[in-house]
């Protein structure tokens with residue numbers, strides 16, 4: 306059994322948060338174990354909860370289109386969320402839920418060892434770019450400890466706000482060149498707080 310499949314079995318047993326009681330399916334994440342790019346969204350919604358797969362509703366369809374715009378299929382990347390269970394009524398994740406779920410995401414990153422981590426929306430951005438504002442840093446890449454971190458608006462936000470659509474589409478188009486430059490990109494020296502992954 307692959308390291309990811311073993312991890313999924315462990316995640317499926319997790320009952321650390323109240324929301325675990327109400328989920329239909331846990332949504333650990335999916336994609337290639339050797340993916341170069343890992344996309345991290347917020348939390349499963351209704352569709353994801355039904356299917357146990359990330360980004361399969363309208364935002365997911367849009368994410369598939371965005372991936373296609375750079376010649377990628379979802380099977381070639383890895384897609385996960387900050388939290389693995391659906392918050393009831395699609396409310397925002399609570400700080401305790403994010404905290405409880407964090408170690409699963411850390412294990413996914415350890416297994417996949419992506420070259421590039423793309424945060425989708427403010428919750429995953431906050432984990433890797435603490436204190437930053439998405440309107441200021443979207444579309445900008447930072448290399449730290451040999452990983453490129455890159456913040457984008459959430460595809461669902463772009464679906465609801467036409468003004469963000471262009472930004473999301475342009476930011477997606479920049480990913481291949483960052484990947485191509487990964488080896489030679491300079492590391493960012495930052496304050497210690499920002500050097501910690503979470």
Ligand code: URA
Nearest residue numbers: 346347348349359360
């Ligand atoms: N939005 C997310 O952040 N994640 C999903 O899996 C679906 C919608």
